[in-house]
Amino acid sequence: MIKKDITINDVEGFKSIGIDAKLRKEKRENLALIYAKNGAIASGVFTQNVIKAAPVIYNMKNIENENIKAVIINSGNANACTGEVGYQNTEIIAKNIAKHLEIESEEVLVNSTGIIGVQLPMDKILSGIEKICTEVQNHNDKHSIARAIMTTDTKPKEIGVELELDGKKVKIAGIAKGSGMIHPNMATMLGFIVTDINITKDMLEKAFKPTIDKSFNMISVDGDTSTNDTCIILSSRKAKNKLIDKEDKNFNKFKEALEYVNIELAKMIAADGEGATKLLEVNVVNYKNEEEAKILAKSIITSNLTKAAFFGADANWGRILCAMGYSGVQFTPNTLDLYFKSGKGEIKVFENGLPIIFNEDKVKEILLEKEVIVIADFKTGEHSATAWGCDLTYDYVKINGSYRS
Amino acid sequence: MIKKDITINDVEGFKSIGIDAKLRKEKRENLALIYAKNGAIASGVFTQNVIKAAPVIYNMKNIENENIKAVIINSGNANACTGEVGYQNTEIIAKNIAKHLEIESEEVLVNSTGIIGVQLPMDKILSGIEKICTEVQNHNDKHSIARAIMTTDTKPKEIGVELELDGKKVKIAGIAKGSGMIHPNMATMLGFIVTDINITKDMLEKAFKPTIDKSFNMISVDGDTSTNDTCIILSSRKAKNKLIDKEDKNFNKFKEALEYVNIELAKMIAADGEGATKLLEVNVVNYKNEEEAKILAKSIITSNLTKAAFFGADANWGRILCAMGYSGVQFTPNTLDLYFKSGKGEIKVFENGLPIIFNEDKVKEILLEKEVIVIADFKTGEHSATAWGCDLTYDYVKINGSYRS
Numbered sequence: 001m002i003k004k005d006i007t008i009n010d011v012e013g014f015k016s017i018g019i020d021a022k023l024r025k026e027k028r029e030n031l032a033l034i035y036a037k038n039g040a041i042a043s044g045v046f047t048q049n050v051i052k053a054a055p056v057i058y059n060m061k062n063i064e065n066e067n068i069k070a071v072i073i074n075s076g077n078a079n080a081c082t083g084e085v086g087y088q089n090t091e092i093i094a095k096n097i098a099k100h101l102e103i104e105s106e107e108v109l110v111n112s113t114g115i116i117g118v119q120l121p122m123d124k125i126l127s128g129i130e131k132i133c134t135e136v137q138n139h140n141d142k143h144s145i146a147r148a149i150m151t152t153d154t155k156p157k158e159i160g161v162e163l164e165l166d167g168k169k170v171k172i173a174g175i176a177k178g179s180g181m182i183h184p185n186m187a188t189m190l191g192f193i194v195t196d197i198n199i200t201k202d203m204l205e206k207a208f209k210p211t212i213d214k215s216f217n218m219i220s221v222d223g224d225t226s227t228n229d230t231c232i233i234l235s236s237r238k239a240k241n242k243l244i245d246k247e248d249k250n251f252n253k254f255k256e257a258l259e260y261v262n263i264e265l266a267k268m269i270a271a272d273g274e275g276a277t278k279l280l281e282v283n284v285v286n287y288k289n290e291e292e293a294k295i296l297a298k299s300i301i302t303s304n305l306t307k308a309a310f311f312g313a314d315a316n317w318g319r320i321l322c323a324m325g326y327s328g329v330q331f332t333p334n335t336l337d338l339y340f341k342s343g344k345g346e347i348k349v350f351e352n353g354l355p356i357i358f359n360e361d362k363v364k365e366i367l368l369e370k371e372v373i374v375i376a377d378f379k380t381g382e383h384s385a386t387a388w389g390c391d392l393t394y395d396y397v398k399i400n401g402s403y404r405s
Numbered sequence: 406m407i408k409k410d411i412t413i414n415d416v417e418g419f420k421s422i423g424i425d426a427k428l429r430k431e432k433r434e435n436l437a438l439i440y441a442k443n444g445a446i447a448s449g450v451f452t453q454n455v456i457k458a459a460p461v462i463y464n465m466k467n468i469e470n471e472n473i474k475a476v477i478i479n480s481g482n483a484n485a486c487t488g489e490v491g492y493q494n495t496e497i498i499a500k501n502i503a504k505h506l507e508i509e510s511e512e513v514l515v516n517s518t519g520i521i522g523v524q525l526p527m528d529k530i531l532s533g534i535e536k537i538c539t540e541v542q543n544h545n546d547k548h549s550i551a552r553a554i555m556t557t558d559t560k561p562k563e564i565g566v567e568l569e570l571d572g573k574k575v576k577i578a579g580i581a582k583g584s585g586m587i588h589p590n591m592a593t594m595l596g597f598i599v600t601d602i603n604i605t606k607d608m609l610e611k612a613f614k615p616t617i618d619k620s621f622n623m624i625s626v627d628g629d630t631s632t633n634d635t636c637i638i639l640s641s642r643k644a645k646n647k648l649i650d651k652e653d654k655n656f657n658k659f660k661e662a663l664e665y666v667n668i669e670l671a672k673m674i675a676a677d678g679e680g681a682t683k684l685l686e687v688n689v690v691n692y693k694n695e696e697e698a699k700i701l702a703k704s705i706i707t708s709n710l711t712k713a714a715f716f717g718a719d720a721n722w723g724r725i726l727c728a729m730g731y732s733g734v735q736f737t738p739n740t741l742d743l744y745f746k747s748g749k750g751e752i753k754v755f756e757n758g759l760p761i762i763f764n765e766d767k768v769k770e771i772l773l774e775k776e777v778i779v780i781a782d783f784k785t786g787e788h789s790a791t792a793w794g795c796d797l798t799y800d801y802v803k804i805n806g807s808y809r810s
Contacts, residue, residue: 051730051738081726081738083759116723117760225731304709304797305805312806318521321486325456326630333456333486354488355522392709392806394799400710401717401797 001257006160007142011171012196013038013236017139018148021128023076023121024114029148031128032073034192035101035136039067040234042109043205045212047188047229053080054087055110056228058094062106066201068234069107070097071192072132073149074125075177078188080116080227089120096126100133113151113177113188113228146175149190152399153178157268163257165241165250170197172257176231176265178272188228191216191265197254198237199244206247207255208233215262218294218387219270220302233258270388271371275395280310281373281388288381292329297387299327300374307392313367315340315360317349320374337377342369406662411565412547416576417601418443418641422544423553426533428481428526429519434553436533437478439597440506440541444472445639447514448610450617452593452634458485459492460515461633463499467511471606473639474512475502476597477537478554479530480582483593485521485632494525501531505538518556518582518593518633551580554595557804558583562673568662570646570655575602577662581636581670583677593633596621596670602659603642604649611652612660613638620667623699623792624675625707638663675793676776680800685715686778686793693786697734702792704732705779712797718772720745720765722754725779742782747774 008016014036018029044063046056062068072093079086090110098105112120146156160173174193199207216231244251271279282300287293300306303323309316317338324331338350344366349358366372413421419441423434449468451461467473477498484491495515503510517525551561565578579598604612621636649656676684687705692698705711708728714721722743729736743755749771754763771777 049727049730050734050736051726081723081755081758081760116727117755225727227727227730304801308802308805311802314806318486321456322454322521322630322632325454325632327455329455331455350486350522353486355486392802394802396709397713397716397797397799397802400713401719 001260002162004160004162006162006171006173007158008034008145008173008175008194009142010160011173011194011236012238013040014194015136015139016145017132017136018144019128019132019135021131022124023074028150029144030075031125031132032145032148033132033136034071034145034194034234036069036234036236038236039069039107040236041066041201041204042068042232042234043201043208044230044232045209047225047227049225049227051081051227053078053112053228054082054090055079055112056230057087058090059109059111059230062109065106067107068109069103070101071109071111071232071234072097072129073111073190075149075151076114077112077118077120078114078116078228079112079120082117082119085119089122092122093125093129096129097133100130109232111190111230113149113190116227149175149177151177152274153272155272157265157272159261159264161257161261163253165253168240170239170241170254171195172261174261174265176269178269188226189216189269190228191231193233193258193261195233195235196237196239197235197244198239198241199235199254203244203246203251204233204235207251207258211255211259211262214259215266218298219266220298220387220389267388270390273390274399275393276390277311277393278391279371279388280390281371281386282376283373283384283386284376285378285384286381287378287383290383290385293383293385295327295329296324296376297385299323301387301389304392307389310367310372311391311393313364315349315363315367317355320376321350324376331378335379337379339375339377340366341373341375342366342371344369406665407567409565409567411567411576411578412563413439413550413578413580413599414547415565416578416599416641417643418445419599420541420544421550422537422541423549424533424537424540427529428479433555434549435480436530436537437550437553438537438541439476439550439599439639441474441639441641443641444474444512445641446471446606446609447473447637447639448606448613449635449637450614452630452632454630454632456486456632458483458517458633459487459495460484460517461635462492463495464514464516464635467514470511472512473514474508475506476514476516476637476639477502477534478516478595480554480556481519482517482523482525483519483521483633484517484525487522487524490524494527497527498530498534501534502538505535514637516595516635518554518595521632554580554582556582557679559677562670562677564666564669566662566666568658570658573645575644575646575659576600577666579666579670581674583674593631594621594674596636596667598638598663598666600638600640601642601644602640602649603644603646604640604659608649608651608656609638609640612656612663616660616664616667619664620671623703624671625703625792625794672793675795678795679804680798681795682798683715683796684776684793685795686776686791687781688778688789688791689781690783690789691786692783692788695788695790698788698790700732700734701729701781702790704728706792706794709797712794715772715777716796716798718769720754720768720772722760725781726755729781736783740784742784744780744782745771746778746780747771747776749774
């Protein structure tokens with residue numbers, strides 16, 4: 001697997017574009033399109049929230065289509081809690097895209113992120129759609145789409161890799177936006193991955209869904225899951241590799257590369273959580289089963305007390321222990337070791353279920369880094385899990401406490 | 406039921422005292438004793454955290470004793486994650502109390518709150534125990550015990566009521582300390598209720614435990630549950646009411662008064678959450694069952710986004726809806742109405758599953774109050790639940806992000 005500056009535009013069968021359709025106050029792209037002229041197979045993972053935005057409901061139906069040709073994304077408005085009008089607007093968007101690109105509306109997926117409870121500014125969106133459909137064929141800024149889907153994100157999130165399957169090149173490229181919450185209302189986590197791998201729809205789904213459980217489902221910015229969370233993968237199947245139709249060696253290579261792409265995007269989201277000053281990684285290792293290891297890791301990463309302690313570079317192992325203790329997992333702490341680790345080194349602070357004396361200056365130096373790792377080693381099994389998050393800061397409160405107006 | 410300035414000392418059969426045993430930096434009481442010379446029956450509820458402090462493990466065993474005569478509480482150190490030495494220290498404390506009060510060590514309950522992972526300063530505690538046991542008989546400051554159990558609490562929490570059962574007076578008095586987290590490590594929620602009601606141990610437990618589910622179990626400061634959370638009730642059975650040995654009219658009157666006491670203490674804890682500027686109350690009403698109504702109410706009260714919005718007096722109904730949506734409860738929002746309410750009035754912001762236009766000035770006025778209520782009216786059943794919490798503020802991050810040293 002080679003990590004390259006590969007964007008959606010570099011993957012055969014796809015064009016991408018982001019334009020400013022005046023949907024947000026900031027002067028930046030805010031309407032995005034992925035266009036697969038000859039169609040793509042797709043798979044998607046959608047929010048578990050009972051309250052689902054109109055485009056999510058729309059996509060959950062259309063994702064089964066064997067031939068997706070366009071994915072439209074607007075920022076600035078989530079089209080959530082907007083009732084029947086909101087759903088009709090989603091359909092109108094799909095129809096307009098279809099008209100301008102001369103495709104079927106069932107071949108369009110629609111995504112929105114931004115304020116909830118307000119109807120989409122359809123006049124601006126429809127003008128934007130006309131423009132974006134015209135310009136997509138000859139658009140040269142490969143990074144404009146990653147900017148267009150941003151809301152409170154402070155930087156665009158994109159990554160691409162290339163791999164070889166029996167000597168044939170296959171590309172994967174992805175973009176994402178953060179789970180932080182938009183001023184004035186909630187936003188969402190969105191991820192879009194494209195690839196040219198020659199694979200069946202079944203196998204694409206089989207590769208994709210487990211990688212979500214190890215990436216986007218293992219991050220937490222504030223524990224809140226939104227009405228619009230969506231991650232979609234598309235494949236143009238233009239690569240020359242032998243068709244993957246079972247879980248063979250090439251399938252595994254692809255899945256591994258996909259997991260890398262998704263984890264990197266997920267980490268970018270965690271590190272760019274609202275107000276965050278650092279990326280936290282939690283490794284629960286040598287535990288008796290993976291499912292519980294995941295629960296333990298996520299309980300630590302979502303604990304406000306732990307997150308606030310990391311903001312203060314405080315080696316507060318007690319909060320980590322406590323967060324595992326109330327996670328619902330029944331464990332015995334008497335084999336547990338805890339470590340803090342970063343670019344400045346690694347230090348053990350807890351051993352076999354008991355606190356130990358450690359060098360406070362050293363631990364402070366470790367915790368002041370921008371990326372900090374917590375290791376919980378249970379020494380009782382062969383399973384591990386990793387979760388990512390960020391610290392809880394003054395700026396988180398500031399951003400989320402501010403008035404909607 | 407009459408609400409009076411009734412303290413533990415006013416309830417027949419009990420003496421209480423708080424002294425400064427130099428266990429904390431602040432110059433304030435930090436060692437507390439409840440003394441029931443002629444014994445009391447007891448019931449307790451303890452933390453669900455897998456990691457339980459030594460005194461919690463000790464109490465879970467001794468609470469079954471029919472004759473509790475002393476309850477000791479120290480602040481400043483939680484005696485959690487302290488291994489066998491910690492448990493032995495708990496036993497030594499009980500033995501010393503027993504020696505000085507000339508009772509059995511099995512008749513003592515032991516409670517600790519404060520820093521975790523550090524052994525108790527036994528020299529100071531043992532000196533304190535000698536002093537407290539000597540002074541308890543002739544101590545006059547009825548409020549010293551409520552101060553002695555405080556950690557990061559900004560004010561003591563106490564309440565008392567008197568009720569009449571068939572013309573006979575019965576008293577209930579309680580104290581509590583907050584679930585906020587102590588500098589430098591986690592603290593805990595502690596509650597101690599005493600009464601003189603003539604009741605069997607079985608019936609005392611039957612009255613007590615359900616009131617916990619409606620009070621202390623319905624508050625959230627930061628979603629973290631600690632290693633030491635404990636609530637204990639004692640009855641001296643000195644009141645002249647006819648013995649309560651079944652769920653009769655008098656049992657229900659007592660239970661109702663007990664629920665009032667526990668809810669008031671729980672609300673004091675929520676309002677005094679670390680860094681909190683206001684008390685939030687969430688009422689989920691007219692829902693189809695109580696269990697799910699509770700889950701919905703607690704999901705709102707623990708949402709960081711909702712809590713931060715209330716700090717900013719922001720009428721962000723979208724976050725409330727979202728928090729219910731990810732609670733795990735499957736509901737349909739199409740009958741749901743949302744209201745904000747306070748001393749300044751009440752306003753509807755969401756109706757039958759859709760946002761409505763509301764007066765922004767009015768809602769701001771309502772939300773700027775110190776006590777704010779959210780009402781989620783589902784109009785689909787007869788069950789309700791109430792939860793309490795506080796806003797998420799800069800000071801929460803400051804208190805919990807600060808260094809341990």
